[in-house]
Amino acid sequence: MHGATPSGARNYRAYTKRNIDHLPQLEKLDPDERLSMKAVAQVLPFRVNPYVLTELIDWDRAPEDPIYQLSFPQPGMLEPDDLARMRDLLARESPETEIDAAAHRIRVRLNPHPAGQMEYNVPHLEGVPLPGMQHKYRETVLFFPSQGQTCHAYCTYCFRWAQFTGMEELKFAHRETTMLVRYLKEHPEVTDVLFTGGDPLIMSAAVLRRYVAALLDPELAHVTNIRIGTKAISWWPNRFLDDPGADDTLRLFEEVVRSGRHLAFMAHVTHPRELATEAAREATRRILATGAVIRAQAPIVRHVNDRASVWAEMWREEVRLGMVPYYMFIARNTGAKRYFEVPLARAHEIFGRAFRQVSGLARTVRGPSMSALPGKVLISGVARIGEEQAFVLKFLQSREPSWVGRPFFARYDPEAAWLTDLEPAFGARKFFYRDALDEILAARRAPAWHEPLRSRSPRAEFGSVEWE
Ligand SMILES: *Cc1c(COP(=O)(O)O)cnc(C)c1O
Numbered sequence: 001m002h003g004a005t006p007s008g009a010r011n012y013r014a015y016t017k018r019n020i021d022h023l024p025q026l027e028k029l030d031p032d033e034r035l036s037m038k039a040v041a042q043v044l045p046f047r048v049n050p051y052v053l054t055e056l057i058d059w060d061r062a063p064e065d066p067i068y069q070l071s072f073p074q075p076g077m078l079e080p081d082d083l084a085r086m087r088d089l090l091a092r093e094s095p096e097t098e099i100d101a102a103a104h105r106i107r108v109r110l111n112p113h114p115a116g117q118m119e120y121n122v123p124h125l126e127g128v129p130l131p132g133m134q135h136k137y138r139e140t141v142l143f144f145p146s147q148g149q150t151c152h153a154y155c156t157y158c159f160r161w162a163q164f165t166g167m168e169e170l171k172f173a174h175r176e177t178t179m180l181v182r183y184l185k186e187h188p189e190v191t192d193v194l195f196t197g198g199d200p201l202i203m204s205a206a207v208l209r210r211y212v213a214a215l216l217d218p219e220l221a222h223v224t225n226i227r228i229g230t231k232a233i234s235w236w237p238n239r240f241l242d243d244p245g246a247d248d249t250l251r252l253f254e255e256v257v258r259s260g261r262h263l264a265f266m267a268h269v270t271h272p273r274e275l276a277t278e279a280a281r282e283a284t285r286r287i288l289a290t291g292a293v294i295r296a297q298a299p300i301v302r303h304v305n306d307r308a309s310v311w312a313e314m315w316r317e318e319v320r321l322g323m324v325p326y327y328m329f330i331a332r333n334t335g336a337k338r339y340f341e342v343p344l345a346r347a348h349e350i351f352g353r354a355f356r357q358v359s360g361l362a363r364t365v366r367g368p369s370m371s372a373l374p375g376k377v378l379i380s381g382v383a384r385i386g387e388e389q390a391f392v393l394k395f396l397q398s399r400e401p402s403w404v405g406r407p408f409f410a411r412y413d414p415e416a417a418w419l420t421d422l423e424p425a426f427g428a429r430k431f432f433y434r435d436a437l438d439e440i441l442a443a444r445r446a447p448a449w450h451e452p453l454r455s456r457s458p459r460a461e462f463g464s465v466e467w468e
């Protein structure tokens with residue numbers, strides 16, 4: 001099943017909750033499992049394509065198969081009561097409006113609101129907020145092209161699910177690059193622009209060109225690095241093979257490189273199997289042939305990749321194929337509740353065990369890292385001083401550049417799963433950055449922040465971009 005792509009998997013077709021019953025592969029699951037899966041698919045976004053179905057999922061191992069876990073809704077993603085209610089509605093063949101209403105009520109409750117981050121990350125131009133962008137770290141601006149707000153197939157643990165579930169009022173969109181270009185012209189400190197989404201490579205070559213080519217403006221010579229966050233290499237490699245526009249896309253990449261800029265793919269690769277197909281390998285070769293660099297990153301996710309051997313194999317494969325291992329992220333606790341959670345202590349242990357198995361070429365990877373309110377926080381070790389055991393933490397990125405690299409300590413807690421679960425260690429009353437962070441956030445919250453904005457650009461309420 002990991003051989004060349006059979007012709008049937010070459011035409012893009014999305015399966016969603018509407019046509020889930022047409023999937024022959026699901027007949028292998030027992031009826032009870034199917035019902036639960038369909039019940040969850042009513043609430044959380046579900047979309048899978050023929051390539052993931054036929055080339056990546058090992059159906060003999062479903063439902064435990066990691067790629068199945070990664071792409072199909074799982075019963076554990078809902079609270080037992082919610083699951084029971086949705087199962088009941090489906091089993092009774094209730095009217096669609098009733099099912100949708102029940103699903104909507106659950107979604108609203110699940111809606112993660114991590115500390116209203118958009119209030120702090122959305123930049124301004126002449127006092128007007130630019131909701132299609134985030135500028136959290138000095139050097140890098142994230143840009144969310146409006147046409148790139150979906151994906152070739154959805155990852156079950158994705159925290160961007162609110163954009164995918166038809167909650168229109170929650171949709172984030174930004175139609176023009178004009179504002180981006182104007183903003184960048186006023187910000188010579190920005191060296192990197194990261195296109196993100198969804199998946200920007202869902203866009204046609206022509207639309208992608210409109211966005212990317214705008215950055216090749218001679219007045220933007222300070223923007224030396226253009227990055228594209230994508231899962232297309234492993235989730236729909238045909239995007240670079242014989243999809244319409246594949247060649248045009250590759251030509252665009254060449255033009256970026258020829259302009260003297262660094263073109264980086266921030267490839268989302270969660271499991272080594274995603275790199276085992278000939279299609280993914282050929283896509284990788286073609287991208288690299290344009291002069292682009294592919295850096296690979298992923299969250300650590302329970303049921304999918306929470307084993308050291310999986311990460312070691314993945315990093316080795318990445319290096320062999322010419323990719324650069326980049327980040328292991330801690331997955332934020334999102335709509336899928338605790339189903340995918342891996343505690344910090346365990347993630348650190350898995351990272352360490354994997355890291356020690358690979359050669360220096362794969363040790364470009366850093367992690368596990370949390371993209372939290374103050375910045376990207378690395379769990380760099382566990383230390384014992386006297387009687388007290390502590391996590392050794394440091395910023396890989398932060399709102400205030402001077403925080404980067406300075407070690408700080410949190411009380412060891414085997415259950416802690418996010419920065420907000422941690423307390424300072426060794427008698428400190430607060431983390432060193434606490435007061436400065438409050439000041440920065442208060443300043444960024446300046447008068448231009450007003451309520452209507454929130455409904456216009458809630459995308460960023462789901463936090464900063466963590467693994468793309
Ligand atoms: C991760 C991230 C970046 C990019 O950080 P690098 O360490 O340079 O890859 C930029 N902005 C936000 C909000 C991020 O979360």
Ligand code: SF4
Nearest residue numbers: 151154155158198231
């Ligand atoms: S994790 Fe990335 S590729 Fe997966 S659904 Fe979310 S945005 Fe799309």
